[in-house]
Amino acid sequence: MATKSSPRIPQKTLTIEEEQTRIQDTLSFPILLSERIRRAVDETRLFKSDCAEVGNKVVVISQMLRSAVRLATSGGGAAAFYDRPFHHIAADVTKNMEKALILVKKCRRRNFICRVFTIVSAADFRKIFALLDSSVADMKWVLSICGGGVVLTLPPIASNDPMLSWVWSFIASLHFGQLQDKIDCANELASLAKDNDRNKQIIVEESGISPLLKLLKDNSSPEAQIAAATALYNLANSEERVGRIIDDLGIPIIVQGLADSPKRVQIKVANLVATMAKYSPLAQDDFARENVIRPLVTLLSLDIFPDDPMIRIGKQTFHSIVQINKEMEKNTNRVGSSVVSSKVWNNRRERENEKPEVKLELKISCAEALWMLAQGSVPNSRRISETKGLLCLAKLVETEHGELQRNCLMTIMEITAAAESNVDLRRVAFKMSSAAAKAVVDQLLRLIQESDNSWLRIPAIRAIGSLARTFPARESRVLRPLVEQLSHGNQDVAAEAACSLGKFACPDNYLCVEHCKSIIEFKGVPPLLRLLKGHERAQLHGLILLCYLGLHVGKSEALEQSRVLNVLEGADRALIAQHPELKELISKAMYHLNVFHSGVLTQRQSYTP
Numbered sequence: 001m002a003t004k005s006s007p008r009i010p011q012k013t014l015t016i017e018e019e020q021t022r023i024q025d026t027l028s029f030p031i032l033l034s035e036r037i038r039r040a041v042d043e044t045r046l047f048k049s050d051c052a053e054v055g056n057k058v059v060v061i062s063q064m065l066r067s068a069v070r071l072a073t074s075g076g077g078a079a080a081f082y083d084r085p086f087h088h089i090a091a092d093v094t095k096n097m098e099k100a101l102i103l104v105k106k107c108r109r110r111n112f113i114c115r116v117f118t119i120v121s122a123a124d125f126r127k128i129f130a131l132l133d134s135s136v137a138d139m140k141w142v143l144s145i146c147g148g149g150v151v152l153t154l155p156p157i158a159s160n161d162p163m164l165s166w167v168w169s170f171i172a173s174l175h176f177g178q179l180q181d182k183i184d185c186a187n188e189l190a191s192l193a194k195d196n197d198r199n200k201q202i203i204v205e206e207s208g209i210s211p212l213l214k215l216l217k218d219n220s221s222p223e224a225q226i227a228a229a230t231a232l233y234n235l236a237n238s239e240e241r242v243g244r245i246i247d248d249l250g251i252p253i254i255v256q257g258l259a260d261s262p263k264r265v266q267i268k269v270a271n272l273v274a275t276m277a278k279y280s281p282l283a284q285d286d287f288a289r290e291n292v293i294r295p296l297v298t299l300l301s302l303d304i305f306p307d308d309p310m311i312r313i314g315k316q317t318f319h320s321i322v323q324i325n326k327e328m329e330k331n332t333n334r335v336g337s338s339v340v341s342s343k344v345w346n347n348r349r350e351r352e353n354e355k356p357e358v359k360l361e362l363k364i365s366c367a368e369a370l371w372m373l374a375q376g377s378v379p380n381s382r383r384i385s386e387t388k389g390l391l392c393l394a395k396l397v398e399t400e401h402g403e404l405q406r407n408c409l410m411t412i413m414e415i416t417a418a419a420e421s422n423v424d425l426r427r428v429a430f431k432m433s434s435a436a437a438k439a440v441v442d443q444l445l446r447l448i449q450e451s452d453n454s455w456l457r458i459p460a461i462r463a464i465g466s467l468a469r470t471f472p473a474r475e476s477r478v479l480r481p482l483v484e485q486l487s488h489g490n491q492d493v494a495a496e497a498a499c500s501l502g503k504f505a506c507p508d509n510y511l512c513v514e515h516c517k518s519i520i521e522f523k524g525v526p527p528l529l530r531l532l533k534g535h536e537r538a539q540l541h542g543l544i545l546l547c548y549l550g551l552h553v554g555k556s557e558a559l560e561q562s563r564v565l566n567v568l569e570g571a572d573r574a575l576i577a578q579h580p581e582l583k584e585l586i587s588k589a590m591y592h593l594n595v596f597h598s599g600v601l602t603q604r605q606s607y608t609p
Contacts, residue, residue, distance in 0.1 A: 023072045023083045026090050027065050033097040034062035037104060046107040050125040054100050057132040061093060064139035071146060082146065082175040084206045085168040089138045092157055096131040103128055141165075145172040167192065167202050174211035179224060182215055186227035193234035200235050209235070210248050216269075217253045222262050229257065229268035233275055242280040251283070255290040258299075263358050266299060270365035277372035284377050293373060293383045300366040301392040302359060360404065367396070367407035374414035378425060381418035385429035385436070390415070394439035397447070406456065409447070412440055413459040416466035420503075430470045441467070441478070448481045458496045461485060465500025473514035476522075479504065483519055486527035491534045498531060498541035505548035516552040525549070525558050529567060539575055543568075543582065550589035555596040565593040 041055035072081045106120050134156040141155035145168065158165035170185040170192075177185065189208060192199040203209075209232070216228035232250070236242050245251075254276075258269045273292060276283040287293075370389070373380045384390070396408045419426040430437040440463075447460040464478060471478050482504075485497035501524070504515040528549075531542035549556070550564060559565075568590050576582045 023081070023086060024069060026083075026087050027069050027072075030090055030094045030097055031062055031065050031069075033094065033101060034058045034065070037097060037101050040101060040104040040108070044104060044107040047120060047122075047125065048107075050122070051104050051107050054104055054125070054128060054132065057129070057136060058097065058100060061097070061132065061135050061139055064136070064143060065090070065093070067143060068139075071143070082168075082172045082207070082211075085142045085145070085165075085172070088164075089142050089155070089157055092138065093135040096128075096135045100128050100132060142168075145169050146176055163192070163199060163202060164206070167199075167206050167208065171203070171206060171208045171211060174208075174215060179221055183221070183224050183227045186212060186215055186224070186231050190227065190231035190234050193231060197238075200237070200241060203235060204241050204244050209244055209250070213245070213248055213250045213253050216257055219257070219261060222265050225257060225261060225265045226268050229265065229272050233268065233272045236272065236275045237279060239280045239282075242276045242283050245276065246280070246283060246286055251286045251290050255287065255292045255295070258292065259295045263354055263362050267358070267362050267365045270296065270299070270362065270369045274365065274369040274372045277369065278375070281376070284373055284375075284380060287373060288377075288380050288383060293370070293380065293389070294387060296366045296369050296373075297384065297387045297389045297392060300363050300370070300396070301388065302363065304392060304395055363396070363400075364404045364407060367393075367404055367411060371407055371411040371414060374411055374418065376414070376418075378418045378422045381415040382422075382425050382429070384411070384415060385425070388436070390429065390436040390440055394436065394443045397443040398439075409456060409459050409463075412444070413463045413466075416440075416463040420466035420469075426467075426470060430467055432470060432472075437470075445478065445481055448485065454490050454493050457485075457493055461493070461496045461500050465496075465503045468500070468503035468515075469509055471504075471511075473511045474518055475515075476518065479515065479518045480522050483522040483524040483527075486524055486531060491531075491538050494527070494531055495534065495538035495541050498528065498538065498545050502541055502545045502548060505545060505552065507548075507551070512548065513552045516549050517556075519545075520549060520553060520556050520558045523558075525562050525564070529562060529564075532567070536575065536578075539572060540579060540582075543571060543575070544585065547582075547585045547589035550593045554589075554592035559593065560596070565590060568593070 037058045038055055041051045044051040068086055072083060072086075103120065103124055138155045138157045141153065154162055154165050167189070170188050173181045173185040174189075189203055189212070193203055212228045212231050215224050216232065218224055232245065232254075236245060254269055254272060258266055258273065261269065273287060273296070277287060370384060370393075374384060390412070393408045393412050397405055397412070400408070415429070419430055430440070432438065432441075444460045444464050447456050448464065451457045451460070461482065464482065479501075482497050482501050486494050486501075488494045488497065501519060503509065505512050505519065509515065525546075528542050528546055531538050532546075533539075534542070546564060546568065549559060550568065553559070568586050571582075571586055576586070
């Protein structure tokens with residue numbers, strides 16, 4: 001789940017020239033070593049044939065190193081050159097060549113004492129030959145993966161960690177391979193990333209994100225886009241890795257893929273948006289800046305609203321229409337006006353020909369993406385409400401079932417939570433005279449009263465509680481169903497109802513007195529007392545609500561008859577110790593109740609519910 005954290009420092013992206021310089025520096029030192037070894041071989045007086053063999057092997061390695069330099073600096077330059085395996089292998093080659101140089105130098109003409117104390121044997125050369133042969137094989141392999149296609153063999157360097165070499169091979173094919181090879185390798189990376197977090201980290205550290213984003217950007221092949229989006233989705237399950245996608249300028253590419261791709265691609269891209277927003281608040285913000293919410297709402301509203309994009313946006317203020325025009329102009333400049341008209345807004349024929357199950361899956365993915373974007377984000381919740389998103393979500397909650405209904409409901413719950421903390425959003429999005437707000441409340445109340453699933457009823461109750469300050473006094477249509485849930489057989493449902501009613505009854509609510517009277521009028525006290533026998537959360541919210549009733553309508557006969565004063569006096573001390581704020585609240589409630597029910601207090605009868 002996304003949590004607010006300190007700003008992330010993006011990693012520095014090297015320019016093409018810097019990458020070229022970097023790889024040349026890496027390869028230049030072993031090339032220089034090869035020249036020094038060649039000169040040292042010419043000066044040898046001992047083991048001349050063995051030294052000559054060392055020289056021959058080093059020449060082969062040197063030629064491969066020079067080929068790598070030419071490959072890195074020619075054609076497409078560093079932008080088309082995958083240098084990660086070269087850095088690893090060049091470091092290993094350098095170590096082996098340094099050992100070879102030391103051995104060859106020992107075979108030069110020296111005085112007798114030096115020869116006595118520096119003994120060279122045939123076994124030393126056999127070790128060096130093996131090391132140089134490994135370097136030859138490593139260089140041959142790393143050059144082969146740059147030739148396109150998938151190389152299934154593994155180099156000697158892979159003996160300690162085969163996974164690293166497989167990742168190198170697959171990523172190199174994304175750079176140099178044909179389209180089908182790229183698709184196959186993206187699928188392989190997706191499979192590896194799905195296996196465990198170590199594989200994910202290797203793929204990211206070995207620069208696998210950038211070629212995957214490039215493949216996603218290529219809209220000539222839906223299969224390639226799906227493979228790339230799936231691999232990125234499997235990688236994006238931590239804030240750090242999501243940050244790497246953002247650093248590689250992935251957000252605009254992902255949004256573009258959502259706007260102008262076929263439906264089956266949009267499903268995968270929407271899933272990617274959802275998981276990135278889930279794990280990274282920065283991704284939430286960046287996606288919003290790239291206007292991802294509008295295409296998500298548009299896709300979610302397929303077959304619900306008229307086809308005209310301006311009608312489908314819903315009733316707008318003058319300011320929002322100006323913003324829409326700016327955003328459409330921005331999209332036009334980015335991908336061309338023909339793309340915007342034919343792909344972004346999805347023409348009628350495409351929608352009619354699409355399979356119903358594909359449409360449903362797309363809506364599920366878009367609803368989840370909106371849920372994750374709205375989670376803990378007031379700006380994103382405002383953006384969703386500024387479109388016709390609330391009306392669309394309410395309609396889908398009414399007509400759909402299963403995962404789509406659940407995702408839409410959870411999106412509404414997050415938007416209402418944002419509205420609870422932001423008065424401007426609450427006043428604009430949930431003004432009870434608006435059609436969208438009325439539709440949302442109607443569906444929430446319907447679920448509270450009719451749904452058999454607690455995983456739908458609980459978020460609906462929570463959402464109503466978040467809107468407590470928007471309802472007028474004596475709002476029986478809302479309060480009565482909530483009071484009825486206090487008697488629900490599922491303690492979690494009953495506890496959530498008590499929590500939501502507490503938001504109606506708390507002193508921060510301007511109409512708290514009227515709402516408290518309504519709760520008592522709807523016979524909420526008896527089930528509330530029974531709730532105090534439940535689990536900790538039920539006890540906590542039940543006790544808080546009971547205190548609010550005592551504070552605001554202390555002279556109520558229902559409270560006196562239920563001996564609420566004694567109940568508060570005998571409240572669970574362990575619960576109060578865990579929640580210190582209860583102590584002062586209970587004291588205030590008891591004081592108010594004592595004013596009206598002093599006779600009950602003098603009896604000192606501790607009520608045990």
